[in-house]
Structures are given as structure tokens and as C-alpha cells.
Amino acid sequence: MAAPRIYHPDPLAAGQTVALSAAASRHAQVLRLQAGDALTLFGDPVRGGEWAATVVSMGRRIVTVRVDAHRPVEREPGRALHLAVGMPANERMDWLVEKATELGVASIQPLLTARSVLRLHGERADKKVAHWQAVAAAACEQCGGNRVPMVHPVLTLQEWLARLVPAGQAEVRAWLSLADSATPVARWTTVCPNVARVVIGPEGGLTPQEETTLHTAGWHPVSLGPRVLRSETAALALAALVALAAHPQPAPYSRI
Template structure:
């Protein structure tokens, strides 16, 4: 069943008012009709099973059949700090990160990033990435749409991560799989987690030192070198499996 998101001001006691781009998507793309049913999330913990009641010019009126609180979200908020990759890899990374439960994705321009975006291009990319996150959230039955931040510097990313409980940086020169396993196993439900992933060339040694100086812990993901689009998904997959409620 199709899923959409609505803001609190769109939700009444018995009805939901769908507005914006979703109106055209429901009407023209999905070609849904009056009487058909769908799900709407309020972006927090509640979701509504609805029936299409009426098509109006600028909105679609939904009748709420029933509401329920759900626990599809992970008990911990995971922040993915992703070094800008080449080509369209960021689109895949965002899509999969949302599916795996990431709470926010923060694109980071590091010294070894091949991609260089000016403000105008970065703004267009962010808009595109946010739409990908929204679609992935619908598909994976998320209760919220993860925020995709504007591209920032590593210094800005480290500052933003300052209040997080756990901060990890998979690093190809890190050793000690046992220590990594202990670190991951020690993460508790409810803790906030930051994952720092370098671009194709990885983090420069001075960037790793800069991160370690503010409490970011380098970890190893094994003896093989993972691509940038694989490393973050590996950590997210481990954390999703470990933190998922029964």
C-alpha cells in the first residue's frame, strides 16, 4: 500500500489534507481514485490508514480510517557523514542509508574529494538528494524522512557531531578487529551515533588526526578495502541488526 508524509497542520481529527507535489503524484502518476486506501505518516511515531475521499484542485482530502503508533524507526539516531563521491554514487548511498535506518546524511567535502561543487550546484544536488531520501523513506516504510544536509567541510562536520554519544571512522590503516567488534557491541540503544566515511581516496592522515582529536574513533572493517559506497552501508547494516528492537 502506498505511503505518504504529512505535516501536523495537514492532519485533522478525521481528515488529512494532502498538498504540494504529492497531489500530482497521486492523481497523475499513480492514477489513484476515490475510495482507494493508503498510509500517511506524521513524520514522528504515528501513521494513519486512510481512504481517498475527494479530489480538489490543489489538494486531496483523505478520510482517516484509523491511526496507530508504530516502531519502524531504530532506537538510536544514526548520522552518516559521507565524503563526496564521484558521479551519481551519492544518490545510491542516500537511498540505501535511508533504507537501513539513517536519521540524517551529511555530505562532507574533504581534501581528497574529486567532486568540487559551487554553491549553486551544491544546492541543486541537495534538493535532488532530499527527494531521493523522501522516496526511499516511502518505500522502506519509514515514519520520517531523513534530512539531507547541505555540503559542509570536515571541520563543520566534526563540530556538528560534537554532541553525539559515539563517533566512528572506518579507516583502511586501522587495525584490531577485536577492538572494533567490542566498540560496536558496546553501543547501546538510544545512543546517538556518527559514522564518518571518506571519499574514493579515503581520509588524509591529517584529517584522521583532526577527527581523533575530537573523540572520533577509527575502526577497521576487515582486511579488504571497501569502496566509499560500501563502507557506510556495512557499518549501517551492522548497527541496524544490532540495535533493532524485537
């Protein structure tokens, strides 16, 4: 039986003893781990990969483990896909974050757009983002991914575009569109380089003004076909196509 996987986003070294976070300790306790049991730590921001580890002690609140050998294994797609999504309502954003993480997206940017139903601000937005980040970490524990996608703070489309640095030669930028002139995603993925950044509208889609803003900023429309998909369905269909079309070797990794 494979050792349980636990997210530990700190640099590690063989032989050191570390205390797991409160959340990770609760996870280990729920799994009923005992001293001497094996587990796998992942999330090292310096070396990546994963670490074999052994439980040293099970405290009431904190679990300590000994770090053993590093395994330089990565299971990320060969292309880094950054999704910017007009947040769907209810529990659909949770589902989107979980499944997009399983498919290997590099980051998720929740967007407030003109037609967004879910409108988050201030402390409520911060709590939601922390929740979605925890959903992403749990999805990596399950699926074997060693790079947890960053879930960025909620921004309006205009705020987000203003903060982006210019795209380099290895990056393409697009938005999902129903326009007849949009490039089919299946064709677009064949020429897409190492990094793709894609905007997906909320329920009701992007407004013509928002699409004009993206086009003026150098973004290109791509299409998943004539059917009108829910935003979370569209995001996952796109992520699956990009992952399947990617070169087998992981691209240079970036969470931004």
C-alpha cells in the same frame, strides 16, 4: 493489497482534510488513485507513526485526503546512526542515500573533504541536497520507514566538526579507517550506545591530517576489515551492521 504510502511531513489529526503537496499529489495521480481509495500518510513530526487516510478528491494539480486513524508503528533500528560521508561521484550518492534510508539511518551529512571528487557549492549544492532529500522520502515510501532521515546541507569536514555540539554519554563518534589499530566494527557495535555518528571518507579516503583532526576532537577509528571498499559500499556495510546489532526497541529519535 497494502495502501500506498505517501510522505506528508506536517502534523496531522484524525478527521481533518488536508491537501497533499504538489509532489505528493503527482505521486497519487501516477498511482491512479480515485476518490474513496485508501492510502497511508507518514512523516508527522509530532506523533511519528503513520496515519490511515482516504482520498477525498483528485484535482488536476492537488489531491485532498481525509485523515483517519493514527497507527503508532515505528520500524526504525534501535540505534540512531548518523552518517557523515565524503560524497561519492556520479550517481553513487543517490544510491547511498536510498539504501542507507532503507537500512534506517537517522541522518546523512554530505561532506567536502580533501580528496572529494564531487565538489558542490552554492545553488548547485542546494539543488543536490533537495534531490537527495526527495530520494530519502521515496525510499521510506517503499520500505515502510516512518522517519525520513534528514540530508543536511553540504559542508566541509572542518565546518561540520565546528558546528557539532559535544557528544553526550549516549553517543559515540568514530571514523572508518584501514589502520591495524582500528577497532573492528563488529566488536564496536556490541558496546555502542543509543547514538552513533560515523565519518566515512570519499574515493581515496580521508587524509592523515583529517584523521588527526578527528582523533584530536575525540573520535575513534573503526574498521570493516582490510579490504578497500568504495565509500558507498562502506557506508551501507556499516549501516547494516549497526542496524542488526541494535536492541529491538527504537532509540530516542533525532534527525540531527
